[in-house]
Amino acid sequence: MVRTPVDETSVTGEIPRRADVVIVGAGSAGSVLADALSRDGTRSVLLLEQGSGWPDAAVRDLRTLPIGASSGFVTVHDAPPGQTVVRGRGLGGSSAINGGYFLRWHRDDFAGWPTGWGVDDVETAYRELDESGGPMSVYPFGEDDLGPAARAFERFWSTRVPVREVTDRWPIIGLNRVLGNNAHRLRTTSAEAFLRPALARSNLVVRTGIQVREILMAGQWATGLRATGLRATDLRATGSGGVDTDVACGEVILCAGTLGTAGILLRSIPEVIGTSGVLVAGEHREVLVGYRRRSADDPRPLLPTVVHTDDGIEIRCYSDDFQRYVTGSAGGSQVMGVCGMLHAGPARLSSASGGSVRVRFDDLDESAAAPLWATASDVVDMLASAEFDEVVEPDSISVDPVIRSSQHAFGSLPMGVRTDWLGGVVGVRGLRVVDGSILPSPGRSGPHATIMMMARRIGVALAAGH
Template sequence: MSADVMIADVVIVGAGSAGCVLAERLSREPGRNVVLLERGPGRWPGPEERDLRRLPIGDHAPYAVRHATDLDGLTAARGCAVGGSSAVNGGYFLRWHPEDFADWPHGWDLDAIDAAYSELDGGESGGGGTMSVSPVSDDELGDAGKAFERYWSARTAVRSLRDRWPVVGVNRVLGNRSGMLRRTAAEAYLDQALGRPNLRVVPDCEVRRLEVADRRRVTGVHTDRFTVRAGEVILAAGTLGTAQLLLASDLEALGGAAFLDAGEHRGLAVSYRRKQPAEPGMVLPTVLHTDDGLEIRCYRDDFATYIDGLPRGGPMVEVTAMDRSPVRLVADGERIRLAFGEPSAEVTAAMRAGADLAVEMLHSAEFAGLVVPGSVSVAAVPGFSQHAWGTMPMGVRTDALGAVHGAEGLRIVDGSILPTGGHSGPHATIMMVAVHIGNLISDEG
């Protein structure tokens, strides 16, 4: 082995939500040499950055990068840390609904899915699982959350705080946390594996492209400092990071494409002004899931109180369409750019109808003590949720374990391979996918 070539059985790109799980699972077998490469710094985010009362993705954030979009003034953020986006996200850790998996490929039966989720969130045991998952308590709801739950509990179902599967109705948010600190995938998975001699973790290391022979056989990766040759390359760089690497590499399966198509969750903000300041706490304490696929999110306060440098826009309720709305991930120098397509007419109509419900709610008796009269307004253009997923869906461009069709030695395990959207945000489900695939490929060899 020369100084600038490293040899491994498996190289994993990205120590994020999925990558940390895989590194732990695959290095359990002492005879398998695993290298984990991460572009973020070697120092793990500390208590200041993991405080759930902040979203550390604003100006000068040490553990985030931002991607340009074609939506006026909006950028997409991603974690750039050991822990990935789990180190900077909102800490909402809800499963998808059981029916969201109906069209997943063979091998993804509900028992296996439940077992993998339960490892993460404690399942029926009532414990918090590896991610230390617990519900927002009554005391932590905040005044907007309390008014929201009072209003909707008179009109629809409410999930019990003990249950892990969400319902159509009110879903108090479950958080991956220790008190008010985010519990990251690195703490939950990587930490326990760091002493293993067969696992090498390399931070501050950006992978530039795959090493490919004959346009189909992937033999390793080229980084900004050295090359790693491995029997298998696993991309866990997140949907945007993985797209960047696929588009930069000479793979027949990609056919020289300059972009990949992903799904996003588009959302209409219904903003208002508060009569008194909000108490600090988790950004999103409670949500409503509707039977037509909306997630109505009751944010605690103005996003500007969570993110440095963001202009004030007012506290809001966001009406988010959990259907797949299109976003094109375009190769654009060092970082993918996001070009949003129009949501479908159906999605637009559903968001508008949901916004009408939110306006009615904000004018109700439950919100009378909180909302300044005449201050409610609905955004003209929908925003998006920082969730882009599904560029290389299982069952279409990859198999049920993320192996890329038309390529050898290449697997993807991150948000890129989600084959459908779900009723909830993606974090718990991406980690669930990594647990399940990690278990199966670890047993394979």
């Protein structure tokens, strides 16, 4: 196959003033959707991304989490004191900077989803992403990816809970070796898998460095949007905040991530939000158990193995260097995570300055908090067990008293309630949301694979004329 060469100039330049569909955000969902919708050459698709282009190999290295203040590929949101809330930006969005853990949700996590989301439909869409040799390069982490802690973790749990066959794609209640989306330890981003190949199509235009400020409305109809160029040349041209461009379109599809989409809606259509000025999302809340390890180890993928409990908790065995990315976490050089997946705690999203969003977490109620602390105590016992003798320094284990976030906020505009089964926003014509905002349930695993699966299914359904 002859592939048209694609370079940085393909994603910069003039913004068309009209398109059939404008997609906002080239992240996990937006890249998948842009591919699906531009397969029909008669539909013009414009994809606008605020970040600055293709993350290089240093950013995509799975052994690091490039989310520090100096990273050019994150948006830092307004977090509670002592905590950090970031999201990816640039082509690939959060898929370019995340942990590279690509587990499906459990089959029964889809029980409450609206009509159109039967398990067979879900399975087909997942398989298109995570089959061996598929576009996202999804494979179980291998023995080389496990450090001493992960090996001890698997030894400990394999005698106590069921163990999933590593070749199975559906997770189980028990020990789950994580499936990772990477090739030679470089994250396979949604943009590399879906956008780069589609860029050769003349009906798809991608523009980076463009922040969508607001949606333009005529009554209850979304007719277009206003975007601002964020490139240095634009800033020099105006001497201030960039150049505004209005784009008219038949449909706006927000794929800006739960926080980015909330920011745009808060700025432009307060009636979707309601009088409170706050959108409420779910968040997988996590307790960290820290310890000092006996000896240093090479950097490895950050989350190679987990246990899923029957009460909806994920016990995460992070690899050695996770702690340096987490503001104010427990003392010790390494952490295990205890995360409430099914009892997601509320996160309140409201406006903040400069395109970011203010995120505040409610205290968990007792029924959600108690199992987290009880499981953290089990993890302390695990770390003190014989299996960890060669890993953990004696008397170094401590439980972080703060319940933190997993950087997963989701479900602020759930399908079947505030959006229809294809993300169409209830009460507004010409506006769709396809990203983490529309997940209608929490799920026992991380959201990445499921958000991409959802975008894939919606893209295919829309392309088929639904």
